[in-house]
Amino acid sequence: MPDTTSDNRTTGPAAIAGGTGRFTGGPDYRPLNEQSVPAFVAAIESCVATLGGQQADWTVREVGDGNLNLVFIVEGPSGGLVVKQALPYVRLVGDSWPLPLDRSYFEYQAMSVQSRHAPSLLPRLHHFDPGQAAIVMELLSPHIILRKGLVAGKTYPRLASAIGTFLAETLFNTSDLAMPAAAKKGLLADFAHNTELCKITEDLVFTDPYRFADLNRWTTPQLDETAAAFRADSAAKIAAQEMKWKFLTAGEALIHGDLHTGSIMVTEDDTRVIDPEFAFIGPMGFDIGAVIGNLFLAYAAQAGHETRVGERDAYRAWLRQTVGAVWREFSNRFQALWSEKAAGDAYVAELFDDAGGRAALRARQSRFMADLLADSLGFGGAKMIRRILGLAHVEDIESIGNPDRRAAVEKRALAFGRLIMVERRAFGDIDAVCDAAADLLDGKETS
Ligand code: SR1
Ligand code: MG
Numbered sequence: 001m002p003d004t005t006s007d008n009r010t011t012g013p014a015a016i017a018g019g020t021g022r023f024t025g026g027p028d029y030r031p032l033n034e035q036s037v038p039a040f041v042a043a044i045e046s047c048v049a050t051l052g053g054q055q056a057d058w059t060v061r062e063v064g065d066g067n068l069n070l071v072f073i074v075e076g077p078s079g080g081l082v083v084k085q086a087l088p089y090v091r092l093v094g095d096s097w098p099l100p101l102d103r104s105y106f107e108y109q110a111m112s113v114q115s116r117h118a119p120s121l122l123p124r125l126h127h128f129d130p131g132q133a134a135i136v137m138e139l140l141s142p143h144i145i146l147r148k149g150l151v152a153g154k155t156y157p158r159l160a161s162a163i164g165t166f167l168a169e170t171l172f173n174t175s176d177l178a179m180p181a182a183a184k185k186g187l188l189a190d191f192a193h194n195t196e197l198c199k200i201t202e203d204l205v206f207t208d209p210y211r212f213a214d215l216n217r218w219t220t221p222q223l224d225e226t227a228a229a230f231r232a233d234s235a236a237k238i239a240a241q242e243m244k245w246k247f248l249t250a251g252e253a254l255i256h257g258d259l260h261t262g263s264i265m266v267t268e269d270d271t272r273v274i275d276p277e278f279a280f281i282g283p284m285g286f287d288i289g290a291v292i293g294n295l296f297l298a299y300a301a302q303a304g305h306e307t308r309v310g311e312r313d314a315y316r317a318w319l320r321q322t323v324g325a326v327w328r329e330f331s332n333r334f335q336a337l338w339s340e341k342a343a344g345d346a347y348v349a350e351l352f353d354d355a356g357g358r359a360a361l362r363a364r365q366s367r368f369m370a371d372l373l374a375d376s377l378g379f380g381g382a383k384m385i386r387r388i389l390g391l392a393h394v395e396d397i398e399s400i401g402n403p404d405r406r407a408a409v410e411k412r413a414l415a416f417g418r419l420i421m422v423e424r425r426a427f428g429d430i431d432a433v434c435d436a437a438a439d440l441l442d443g444k445e446t447s
Contacts, residue, residue, distance in 0.1 A: 023102040023105035023106075023130065023193070024086070024101045024102050024104045024105045024130045024131070024133040025086075025088070025100075025101035025102070025130075025131070025133050026130070026131030026132075028131055028132075029088075029101065029131060029132055029133060030132070031070060031085065031087055032070060032072065032083065032085050032132070032134065033062070034060045034061065034062055034072070037060045037072045037074060037083055038055045038058050038060060038074070039055065040083070040129075040132065040134070041058070041074055041081065041083065041136070042055050044126070044127050044129075044136065046126055046127065047074075047081055047126055047127060047136055049078075050076075050078065050079045050080075050081055050126070051074060051075070051076025051077070051078060051079060051080070051081065052076045052077040052078025052079065053076050053077040053078070057076055057077055058074055058075065058076045059074070059075050059076075060072050060073070060074050061073045064084075064091070066091070066262065066275070067090065067091060067092035067392055068086070068087065068090060068091050068092070068099065068103075068277070069084055069085060069086055069087060069091065069277075070084070070085045070086075070087060070091075071083070071084050071085075072084075072085075073139060074139075075139070079139070080139035080141065081126060081136055081137070081138070081139050082123070082136070082137050082138070082139050082140075083134055083135075083136050084104075084107075084134065084135045084136075084137070085104070085132060085133055085134040085135075086099075086101045086103050086104040086133040086134075086277075087099070087101075088100075088101055092391075092392065093215070093391075099196060099197075100196050101133035102133075102193065102194070103133075103194065103196075103197050103277040103278075104128075104130075104133035104134065104135060104277070105128075105130060105133075106191060106193075106194045106197070106276075106277060106279055106280075107135060107275070107276055107277035107279070108125070108128040108135050109190060109191070109279070110191075110254065110256070110257075110276035110277075110279035111125055111135070111137075111276060112125065113170075113174065113187075113254055114166075114170050114254075114256070114273070114276065116173075117169040117170050117173040117174070118165065118166045118169040118170055118273075121162055121165065121166045121271060121272055121273055122272055122273055122274070123137040123138040123139075123140055123265075123272055123274060124137065124138040125137050125138075126138070140265050140272055142267060143265040143266055143267050143270065143272065144265065144266065144267075145261075145262055145264070145265060145266075146159070146261040146262070146264040146265065146266045147260070147261040147262045147294070147298070147394065147395055147396060148395070149266055150261060150295075150298035150301075150319075150396060151298070151301070151305065151395060151396055151399055153302070153305065153312055153315050155315070155318050156266050156268060156271070156322075157268065158268070158269060158270070158271060159264075159266060159271055159322060159326075160321075160322045160325030160326045160329055161325070161329050162270075162271035163264065163271065163273075163291055163326050163329075163330075164325065164326050164327070164328070164329025164330040164331075164332075164333060165329060165330075165333060166271075166273050167284075167287055167288055167291070167326075167330045167334075168329070168330050168333035168334040168337060169333070169337070170253070170254065170256070170287075171252075171253040171254075171255070171284045171287065171334065172253070172333075172334050172337040172338065172341075173337070173341075174187060174253045174254035174281075175252055175253040175284070175344065175346070176252075176344045176345055176346035177337075177338055177342050177344045177346050177347060178337070178341060178342065178343055178344050179343075179344045179345075180343070180344060180345055181344070181345040184344065184345075187254055187281060188251055188281045191254065191279060191280040191281055192280070192281075194257075194278070194279065194280045197257070197277060197278045197280075198247075198257075198278070198280055198282075200278075201247065201257070201258075201278060202244060202247065202248065204386055204390050204391055204392065205244075205247075205382050205383060205386045205390070206240050206241065206243060206244035206247065206382060206386075207240070207241075207244065208386070208390050208391070209230060209240075209385050209386050209388075209389040209390045210230055210231055210233070210236065210237045210240055211231060212231070213390075213391075215390075215391040216389060216390055216391060217390075217391065217393075218388060218389050218410070219403050219406055219407045219410055222403060222404060222406075222407030222410075223388075223389075223407055223410060223411070226410075226411055226414060227389050230385070230389060230414070230418075233418075235422050236385075236418050236421065236422060239378065239381075239382075239421045239422045239424075240382050240385075240421065242378065243375075243378045243379055243382050243421065246283045246285070246375065246378075247282060247283060247286060247379075250282060250283035251281040251282065252281070252282065252283050252284045253281065253282075253284050254279060254280075254281055255279060255280065255281070255282045255283070255284065255286050255287045256273065256275075256276040256278070256279055256287050256290075257276060257277075257278025257279045257280060257282065257286070257287070258275060258276070258277070258278040258290065259273070259287045259290040259291055260290050260291075260293075260294040260383070260394070261291075261294040261295065261297075261298060261394075261396075262275075262394075262395075263275040263276075283375060283379070284372060284375070285372055285374075285375025285376040285378065285379050286375075286379045288326075288327070288330060288372070288375075288376035288379075288380075289375070289376040289377065289378065289379025289380035289381075289382075289383060290379065290380070290383055291326055291380075292323055292326065292327070292376055292377070292380040292433075293379070293380030293381065293382075293383035293384045293417065294383065294394070295319055295322060295323050295326070296319075296323065296380065296384060296413070296416060296417075296420075296437055296441065297384055297387060297394055297396050297397065297413055298319060298396045299316060299319045299320070299323075299437055299441050300396075300397075300409050300410075300412055300413035300416065300441045300443070301396035301397050301399075301400065301409055301413075302315060302316055302319075303405075303408070303409050303412075303441075303442065303443030304397070304399075304400030304402075304405050304406055304408075304409045304443075305399075305400070316438070316441075316442060320434040320437060320438060321434075323430065323433070323434055323437075324430050324431060324434050327373065327376075327430040328430065331369050331373075334369070335365050335369065338365060339365075347361065347364070373427070373429070373430065374424040374425045374427075375424070377420040377421065377424035377427060377433060378420070378421050378424040380417075380420060380421075381416075381417040381418060381419070381420040381421025381422070381424065382417070382421050383417075384413055384414070384416065384417030384420075385414055385417045385418065385421070388410045388413060388414055388417075389414070397409060397410060397413070408443060409443060412440060412441050412443055413441065415440055416436065416437060416440045416441050419436065419440065420433060420436070
């Protein structure tokens with residue numbers, strides 16, 4: 001790990017590691033379990049106050065259903081908490097795939113930054129224990145994981161506005177449009193060591209779906225030919241590698257890094273973003289694309305969930321509207337922030353302080369948003385493809401029990417994902433993308 005002790009930051013890796021070269025996971029680190037969580041929480045004064053009562057009054061459930069971590073819900077007479085602890089390996093695969101506990105540190109740091117810019121859109125942070133690689137946060141109730149709501153066909157009227165706002169506030173405010181260069185470079189340095197988590201994305205999203213990889217899986221034999229076609233598809237491989245290049249090189253803003261519909265918790269009225277352990281300074285379109293791509297996966301999956309043809313047409317229409325509204329909310333708010341709050345070293349406002357300059361800047365903003373939409377589509381398409389041909393799949397599609405029906409959904413989602421990735425610059429606006437979804441993703445088969 002590079003020496004970070006000579007810089008002048010007061011927070012970040014140098015401060016927390018205390019020169020140990022590690023950010024989390026002390027000698028006493030042990031994976032928690034339902035028996036050991038109460039004693040862990042009892043040592044944190046503010047948590048005791050939230051739960052109320054005594055240790056003996058608290059109930060603990062392990063509820064983690066993600067790919068990486070342990071997640072415990074602790075409930076007491078006065079309230080509840082969530083304890084999220086990193087495991088030293090990938091939970092989905094097992095201890096044959098070690099993974100640094102440091103991701104817990106990056107998750108906590110990212111949540112802290114995001115909470116400053118979008119405070120109502122995250123769970124409240126209670127405590128971070130670097131030694132146990134554990135974060136204690138607000139228990140969101142009665143929220144559910146958005147992905148589960150989308151499988152059930154539930155609508156969320158405030159989702160698009162909340163997610164568009166989250167994207168605009170977190171991405172703008174951590175970019176060079178809002179931050180002076182030295183501060184932005186400090187942020188870059190703080191997250192620069194989240195390399196193993198980035199490597200997962202680099203391999204699993206941009207490379208493995210297009211080659212033989214040990215952990216790849218797909219619905220077989222139905223998708224065998226389709227998977228082979230992707231391995232031979234030079235246009236798709238070039239597009240995926242163009243997106244990978246951008247992911248590796250574009251330090252635009254602090255991105256969440258894994259903003260799929262499993263990282264969003266919802267009620268009808270409330271939306272919260274969780275799980276930014278993949279955070280780093282990367283391309284803004286990666287987060288926007290994650291939202292869009294996962295909403296389109298949910299869209300494609302509706303054909304596998306309806307019990308009669310057309311049953312979920314209205315729901316499909318809501319999903320299309322939601323994709324459009326996420327982009328529009330994001331785009332409008334991002335441009336408003338740019339016009340009103342630009343304090344960074346990029347596009348110095350003083351240079352455009354006359355009528356001609358203002359018009360030129362507006363034109364540039366418009367091109368900037370068009371480029372960002374193209375990036376978002378490229379990333380969104382890559383993310384759709386990886387969830388069907390790669391290691392980690394999504395419940396939207398996995399919950400379609402009949403393999404023929406599932407494969408039909410997957411083929412449509414792959415064709416659409418490929419289209420928006422390869423042809424990402426050809427869509428004039430988000431409505432054209434949603435129209436293409438209506439043409440390619442609907443499907444009309446039931447069994
Ligand atoms: C090995 S981890 C697989 C996936 O789970 C996470 O949610 C990320 O999306 C990662 O790519
Ligand atoms: Mg996650």
